[in-house]
Amino acid sequence: MYTAKVLEYFYKINSLDRLLWASARIGWRGGRILKTIETAKSYVVREDILPEAILKTVRVKEMLTRGDALTVHEAVEKVGMSRSAFYKYREGIEPYAAQDHETVTAITLILEHRSGILSGVLDTVSSMKGTVESVNQSMPVQGISVITMNVNTTLVGETAELMDRLRGQEGVIRAEIVSTQR
Numbered sequence: 001m002y003t004a005k006v007l008e009y010f011y012k013i014n015s016l017d018r019l020l021w022a023s024a025r026i027g028w029r030g031g032r033i034l035k036t037i038e039t040a041k042s043y044v045v046r047e048d049i050l051p052e053a054i055l056k057t058v059r060v061k062e063m064l065t066r067g068d069a070l071t072v073h074e075a076v077e078k079v080g081m082s083r084s085a086f087y088k089y090r091e092g093i094e095p096y097a098a099q100d101h102e103t104v105t106a107i108t109l110i111l112e113h114r115s116g117i118l119s120g121v122l123d124t125v126s127s128m129k130g131t132v133e134s135v136n137q138s139m140p141v142q143g144i145s146v147i148t149m150n151v152n153t154t155l156v157g158e159t160a161e162l163m164d165r166l167r168g169q170e171g172v173i174r175a176e177i178v179s180t181q182r
Contacts, residue, residue, distance in 0.1 A: 163175055
């Protein structure tokens with residue numbers, strides 16, 4: 001049986017998944033730990049005043065993302081920090097640009113179910129510098145498929161132009177924006 005002490009341990013190692021799993025397993029629904037997670041504050045801080053361990057954590061995360069290092073062990077050795085320090089700070093630091101400046105647009109399309117139509121839609125999004133983050137396609141019914149996709153439209157000049165191109169494409173019956181998140 002899990003106790004509050006174990007739940008505190010999971011919180012300290014920044015493992016929200018394990019914390020939620022353990023709390024659900026014992027039927028624990030409140031208390032200090034989950035409240036602390038919900039009320040965590042964020043700050044914008046200049047890079048030059050950050051401690052070296054935080055800066056090294058950012059470098060390790062970048063190395064792992066780019067593929068410059070295959071494992072955490074390899075990356076922390078390259079920057080000269082301990083694995084425990086990396087694991088301590090890894091969930092608490094993200095580059096500012098990666099947090100709030102992206103725009104994701106949910107688009108629903110009704111397409112004729114023919115070979116190459118969806119591929120053409122994806123090519124159009126790509127040519128406009130959009131990044132498809134997810135695509136869901138329904139089973140075709142009477143030769144028509146419904147497609148829902150989330151597109152990162154941060155680099156797309158005008159979303160209206162993207163939608164006009166999609167609507168004018170052969171095989172696209174209808175294209176609508178469902179939502180936009182910034």
